[in-house]
Amino acid sequence: xxxxxxxxxxxxxxxxxxxxxxxxxxxxxxxxxxxxxxxxxxxxxxxxxxxxxxxxxxxxxxxxxxxxxxxxxxxxxxxxxxxxxxxxxxxxxxxxxxxxxxxxxxxxxxxxxxxxxxxxxxxxxxxxxxxxxxxxxxxxxxxxxxxxxxxxxxxxxxxxxxxxxxxxxxxxxxxxxxxxxxxxxxxxxxxxxxxxxxxxxxxxxxxxxxxxxxxxxxxxxxxxxxxxxxxxxxxxxxxxxxxxxxxxxxxxxxxxxxxxxxxxxxxxxxxxxxxxxxxxxxxxxxxxxxxxxxxxxxxxxxxxxxxxxxxxxxxxxxxxxxxxxxxxxxxxxxxxxxxxxxxxxxxxxxxxxxxxxxxxxxxxxxxxxxxxxxxxxxxxxxxxxxxxxxxxxxxxxxxxxxxxxxxxxxxxxxxxxxxxxxxxxxxxxxxxxxxxxxxxxxxxxxxxxxxxxxxxxxxxxxxxxxxxxxxxxxxxxxxxxxxxxxxxxxxxxxxxxxxxxxxxxxxxxxxxxxxxxxxxxxxxxx
Amino acid sequence: xxxxxxxxxxxxxxxxxxxxxxxxxxxxxxxxxxxxxxxxxxxxxxxxxxxxxxxxxxxxxxxxxxxxxxxxxxxxxxxxxxxxxxxxxxxxxxxxxxxxxxxxxxxxxxxxxxxxxxxxxxxxxxxxxxxxxxxxxxxxxx
Numbered sequence: 212x213x214x215x216x217x218x219x220x221x222x223x224x225x226x227x228x229x230x231x232x233x234x235x236x237x238x239x240x241x242x243x244x245x246x247x248x249x250x251x252x253x254x255x256x257x258x259x260x261x262x263x264x265x266x267x268x269x270x271x272x273x274x275x276x277x278x279x280x281x282x283x284x285x286x287x288x289x290x291x292x293x294x295x296x297x298x299x300x301x302x303x304x305x306x307x308x309x310x311x312x313x314x315x316x317x318x319x320x321x322x323x324x325x326x327x328x329x330x331x332x333x334x335x336x337x338x339x340x341x342x343x344x345x346x347x348x349x350x351x352x353x354x355x356x357x358x359x360x361x362x363x364x365x366x367x368x369x370x371x372x373x374x375x376x377x378x379x380x381x382x383x384x385x386x387x388x389x390x391x392x393x394x395x396x397x398x399x400x401x402x403x404x405x406x407x408x409x410x411x412x413x414x415x416x417x418x419x420x421x422x423x424x425x426x427x428x429x430x431x432x433x434x435x436x437x438x439x440x441x442x443x444x445x446x447x448x449x450x451x452x453x454x455x456x457x458x459x460x461x462x463x464x465x466x467x468x469x470x471x472x473x474x475x476x477x478x479x480x481x482x483x484x485x486x487x488x489x490x491x492x493x494x495x496x497x498x499x500x501x502x503x504x505x506x507x508x509x510x511x512x513x514x515x516x517x518x519x520x521x522x523x524x525x526x527x528x529x530x531x532x533x534x535x536x537x538x539x540x541x542x543x544x545x546x547x548x549x550x551x552x553x554x555x556x557x558x559x560x561x562x563x564x565x566x567x568x569x570x571x572x573x574x575x576x577x578x579x580x581x582x583x584x585x586x587x588x589x590x591x592x593x594x595x596x597x598x599x600x601x602x603x604x605x606x607x608x609x610x611x612x613x614x615x616x617x618x619x620x621x622x623x624x625x626x627x628x629x630x631x632x633x634x635x636x637x638x639x640x641x642x643x644x645x646x647x648x649x650x651x652x653x654x655x656x657x658x659x660x661x662x663x664x665x666x667x668x669x670x671x672x673x674x675x676x677x678x679x680x681x682x683x684x685x686x687x688x689x690x691x692x693x694x695x696x697x698x699x700x701x702x703x704x705x706x707x708x709x710x711x712x713x714x715x716x717x718x719x720x721x722x723x724x725x726x727x728x729x730x731x732x733x734x735x736x737x
Numbered sequence: 738x739x740x741x742x743x744x745x746x747x748x749x750x751x752x753x754x755x756x757x758x759x760x761x762x763x764x765x766x767x768x769x770x771x772x773x774x775x776x777x778x779x780x781x782x783x784x785x786x787x788x789x790x791x792x793x794x795x796x797x798x799x800x801x802x803x804x805x806x807x808x809x810x811x812x813x814x815x816x817x818x819x820x821x822x823x824x825x826x827x828x829x830x831x832x833x834x835x836x837x838x839x840x841x842x843x844x845x846x847x848x849x850x851x852x853x854x855x856x857x858x859x860x861x862x863x864x865x866x867x868x869x870x871x872x873x874x875x876x877x878x879x
Binding site: 219220221222224285286287288289293298299301302401402404405406408414415416417463464523524548549550551553554558559560561563564565567568570571593595 | 752753754755756757758759760771774775777778779780781783817820821824834835836838839842843844845846847851852855856857859860862863866867868869870871872873874
């Protein structure tokens with residue numbers, strides 16, 4: 212018999228999810244009606260859905276993935292990647308170099324699998340949007356209240372020191388010795404206890420991802436959620452969006468039934484890859500749909516220490532280094548499970564084993580790069596969206612500088628060797644060799660990059676020649692069709708985008724509601 | 738996967754899996770089973786490409802290593818050396834090796850026996866911390 216202690220559960224394990232229709236259990240054709248349809252339930256979609264429901268609209272959320280409750284989360288990466296990640300985490304951005312891309316495909320979207328970083332976009336970025344790109348009310352002052360509201364929704368707070376692990380202390384020590392200021396990271400969590408399983412779903416419930424915050428709140432208020440529902444295209448009546456159609460999927464992604472959903476407002480929030488994919492599949496021909504892809508790529512740098520760090524004991528990224536943000540460089544660190552880190556280390560067989568024997572002596576850091584190059588999303592022959600992005604020469608220089616600074620920090624922290632993300636320069640034996648990174652030929656093909664921060668593929672712009680959406684996130688030239696995810700961000704923001712996605716969704720939702728109210732007043736007047 | 742593809746994958750696992758340094762656990766069949774659970778979740782280009790890649794590995798020794806045999810009949814050390822050369826070949830062969838080693842390492846290093854040998858107990862820590870946080874927040878019995 213279980214002891215009472217075994218039954219103690221955190222509040223996030225006891226959340227009620229009313230009004231959920233499990234699409235995987237439905238066969239045949241189905242029709243839904245609502246005032247607003249929200250496609251996708253990540254940071255932007257869940258925020259928009261809750262905001263619209265708060266305003267009294269009958270909201271229907273459509274999510275391609277399943278609802279996975281917090282109490283079902285485990286620490287096995289293979290299990291959780293299969294459940295929570297699109298394509299089991301194997302998505303690739305094609306280009307020079309190819310970049311591995313991961314995103315969530317579950318209720319809550321990528322908020323379920325992110326590190327929970329909750330940063331505002333730098334003021335210079337917001338100034339650029341308002342002043343140079345002529346997007347009204349997108350500067351620091353106008354966005355301030357929306358960011359404050361986003362921080363309340365996300366429950367942004369710094370980690371308590373009792374959650375700091377050996378990797379955090381080593382990271383801080385390296386920065387201190389170099390005189391680099393560190394930024395204590397606000398993260399969307401409620402009393403994190405430092406399990407460090409953020410990227411695989413937080414079993415403790417501490418991370419306040421959308422599936423434990425805005426989605427159940429919207430459901431409790433009367434919104435409806437259909438899971439396992441993949442939207443294929445938008446339905447139109449003339450130049451007005453009137454709904455969507457799509458397929459219901461079983462847990463293995465196979466088709467079961469079909470659905471149509473009808474509403475006068477369609478909110479796309481399927482992420483910066485699939486939102487332009489849906490727009491393109493819907494035969495919208497605007498030139499800017501899918502253009503402007505920014506990837507905010509990161510390059511991993513691993514330090515090997517004589518002392519044990521036990522990086523898996525302690526929290527995820529309690530600090531960042533923002534000291535070099537003006538150069539487009541952000542430095543962070545993370546504990547990566549053995550099965551995932553091993554793939555990033557050299558060799559097979561005995562060679563890989565030799566590296567992995569030192570797993571508990573490793574600090575995995577990364578440099579994230581604010582990219583200036585722009586890629587695109589295109590439809591493949593299977594009508595699915597594929598991404599293409601090439602680093603610009605300047606981006607490559609920034610990667611070099613960021614990797615060099617990260618390696619410098621690891622040596623300063625006491626690393627005796629540092630592994631680099633360059634196939635032609637895999638490791639450095641001391642800080643004296645840092646110049647070898649500068650001397651490396653600027654060849655992108657041998658750089659290993661990954662990202663979880665794509666943005667900009669339906670960006671906001673006053674003129675439809677510059678962006679797919681207007682300054683409120685509404686698709687140019689189409690009534691009743693708006694976008695509420697990272698697609699609308701007009702440029703690379705240089706920091707983790709979660710909070711900006713939420714803030715922008717709040718800002719734009721106010722504008723959609725104002726447009727709707729004006730239309731209703733006109734209708735009543737007529 | 739067909740029995741033939743499974744046989745090739747089994748030989749790939751034997752060649753790629755870590756050895757020595759405390760990593761000699763006899764878990765190849767568990768690794769194989771874990772990899773097979775991934776297949777339905779891969780996008781269709783990979784679901785088609787991976788079996789084709791296994792055949793490339795199987796029939797490649799005459800082309801890429803000047804050995805007149807199939808991969809599955811090579812001695813283990815020779816098979817490992819043959820696969821290791823894929824890494825430096827670039828293009829599709831390098832991508833194939835990257836994918837195969839990712840699958841093998843994920844299944845291998847997350848196996849409970851291997852985690853124990855690494856002195857990593859993420860799952861045990863999760864149980865402890867879920868309970869600790871619940872108590873801190875006044876969780877209830879239920």
